[in-house]
Amino acid sequence: MKIVISEDGSPTLYSDAFKESYHSFRGALAESVYVYIKNGLDKWFKGQKLTDRPIRIFEMGFGTGLNLLLAHDWAVRNKQRIEFVSIELWPLPSALLHDIAWEKYGFVREWALQLHDAPCEQTVSFGDGLSLYKINKDFTTWVAEAAWQNSFDVIFYDAFGPRKQPELWTLEQLEKSCLMLRDGGLFCTYSAQSRFRRHLDSLGMQTEKFKGPLGKKHMVVAWKPLGLSE
Numbered sequence: 001m002k003i004v005i006s007e008d009g010s011p012t013l014y015s016d017a018f019k020e021s022y023h024s025f026r027g028a029l030a031e032s033v034y035v036y037i038k039n040g041l042d043k044w045f046k047g048q049k050l051t052d053r054p055i056r057i058f059e060m061g062f063g064t065g066l067n068l069l070l071a072h073d074w075a076v077r078n079k080q081r082i083e084f085v086s087i088e089l090w091p092l093p094s095a096l097l098h099d100i101a102w103e104k105y106g107f108v109r110e111w112a113l114q115l116h117d118a119p120c121e122q123t124v125s126f127g128d129g130l131s132l133y134k135i136n137k138d139f140t141t142w143v144a145e146a147a148w149q150n151s152f153d154v155i156f157y158d159a160f161g162p163r164k165q166p167e168l169w170t171l172e173q174l175e176k177s178c179l180m181l182r183d184g185g186l187f188c189t190y191s192a193q194s195r196f197r198r199h200l201d202s203l204g205m206q207t208e209k210f211k212g213p214l215g216k217k218h219m220v221v222a223w224k225p226l227g228l229s230e
């Protein structure tokens, strides 16, 4: 595993095992903001009647924790609380985390490291509207708690791509994810692979395809229609 500086100056990681980077080489920060904040949280939030409850986000693939840092920053700006649940099979080694230039993402190193230090399989509250529950398991065999069905507002599906990890883009794994979404919730990812889009269609999700990040042709989000889980 090595740190690579992407074209927008922000760091990403390159996995030798998967021969794939964690983010786009054209801009790690720009891609994550575009996919998960602008076309994820912002999009979902626009259609909401404000309530007093925290927004629940599930992430497949914690990795660097960049999406959590961005979601928390978004929540602070929008005066919202978030409950963030993220699953990661291979947590990053501490030495590598210390070498990441967190300031290039606009975050303070100690804050990022604190999130990584949070223990798994328990809820950790950070006192400013953020609660974090990390799961150190394989998503393909993991079974979501019954209470988590229909409970998440937004899913960040940030696995390696369908060509590298086909097992994570199957109908079965996507169904597991969509069952965790509330009706009206948003499934969000950077991929626009047509096979995976057809899986979402067959699950009754309403897919939207539009311009992808950083010159990428397309990306897809999928809404869970009201009444789907009844």
Ligand SMILES: C[S@@+](CC[C@H](N)C(=O)[O-])C[C@H]1O[C@@H](n2cnc3c(N)ncnc32)[C@H](O)[C@@H]1O
Pocket: 021, 022, 023, 032, 060, 061, 062, 063, 064, 065, 066, 067, 087, 088, 089, 090, 091, 137, 138, 139, 140, 158, 159, 160, 161, 165, 168
């Ligand atoms: C494309 S990277 C993105 C990571 C992260 N969201 C980020 O911004 O750094 C995909 C992540 O999924 C994790 N992953 C891959 N297969 C997994 C599995 N079966 N279960 C849980 N995590 C997995 C990888 O270890 C990696 O951290």
